[in-house]
Amino acid sequence: MNDDLKKVVILLAHPDLKESRANKALADAVGDMDGVMVYDLYEYQDQSFDVNVWSTIISDASMVIFQFPFHWMSAPSSLKKWLDEVFTSLAKTPAVAGKPLQVVTTTGSEYAAYRSGGRNCFTMDELLRPYQCCAIYAGMTWQTPLVIYGMGTPDASKNIAAGAEIYKQMVSAMLKNHTSGNVW
Numbered sequence: 001m002n003d004d005l006k007k008v009v010i011l012l013a014h015p016d017l018k019e020s021r022a023n024k025a026l027a028d029a030v031g032d033m034d035g036v037m038v039y040d041l042y043e044y045q046d047q048s049f050d051v052n053v054w055s056t057i058i059s060d061a062s063m064v065i066f067q068f069p070f071h072w073m074s075a076p077s078s079l080k081k082w083l084d085e086v087f088t089s090l091a092k093t094p095a096v097a098g099k100p101l102q103v104v105t106t107t108g109s110e111y112a113a114y115r116s117g118g119r120n121c122f123t124m125d126e127l128l129r130p131y132q133c134c135a136i137y138a139g140m141t142w143q144t145p146l147v148i149y150g151m152g153t154p155d156a157s158k159n160i161a162a163g164a165e166i167y168k169q170m171v172s173a174m175l176k177n178h179t180s181g182n183v184w
Contacts, residue, residue: 007035008174009061010104013068013079015042022106022151022160023069029164035175037061041078054086059095063174064140066131067104069151073127075105083134091138100174101135102143103128104167108152146170 010030014023017040031038039057058064068075090096105128113119114127124147135142148163150156 007062008033008037008065008171009057009063010036010038010065010067011041011079011082012038013041013066013076013082015076015078017042020069021156022148022163023067025160025164026067026104026106026148026167029168030171033168033171033175036171041082042076044082045078049082049085051086051089054082055090055095058086058090061099063100063102064096065102065104065171068106070105070107070124070127070147074130087134087138091134097139099140100143101131101138101140102170102174103131103145104148105145106148106151106163108150110150110153110155114147114149 008030010027012023012027014020017024017027027038030036037057066075066079068079074080087096105124107114107124109120114122114124116123120127124145128145131145132142134140146163146167148159148166150159153159
């Protein structure tokens with residue numbers, strides 16, 4: 001691994017980041033940290049992803065984060081496009097083997113909506129299972145998702161601020177563990 005390159009790679013998938021309150025605040029909270037590189041996948045919307053370039057980016061990373069707003073029970077299409085065009089080639093290779101995969105997502109609904117019997121019927125752990133399957137299939141280490149709930153509620157601003165702080169602490173701890181030689 002090239003120690004001069006970023007250690008935590010964040011693949012940000014938001015179709016309108018300029019208008020985003022939550023995902024923009026989250027990306028801003030960690031984007032300037034040493035050792036973090038944020039890639040806005042929608043910047044590649046009109047082109048194919050270059051597998052060779054992305055192979056190098058992911059190979060040089062020590063951790064990968066998928067960050068996105070959760071809507072229609074999934075991530076926006078740019079992350080799926082990246083998974084299809086890039087991750088398919090990298091799965092089960094040394095580029096990803098053993099590396100942690102973290103999902104950071106925001107929801108419009110409050111926590112109680114994502115329960116058995118809640119408005120959305122399922123927990124976020126259940127709804128994010130396809131990403132966990134990707135990690136397992138690829139030989140990566142699945143991390144407990146960070147979910148910031150309630151972007152469509154009166155508490156949205158408070159939830160965003162709290163979520164951004166938790167995200168910053170989480171990424172800081174990841175970087176500290178990496179530089180101290182600890183295993184994730």
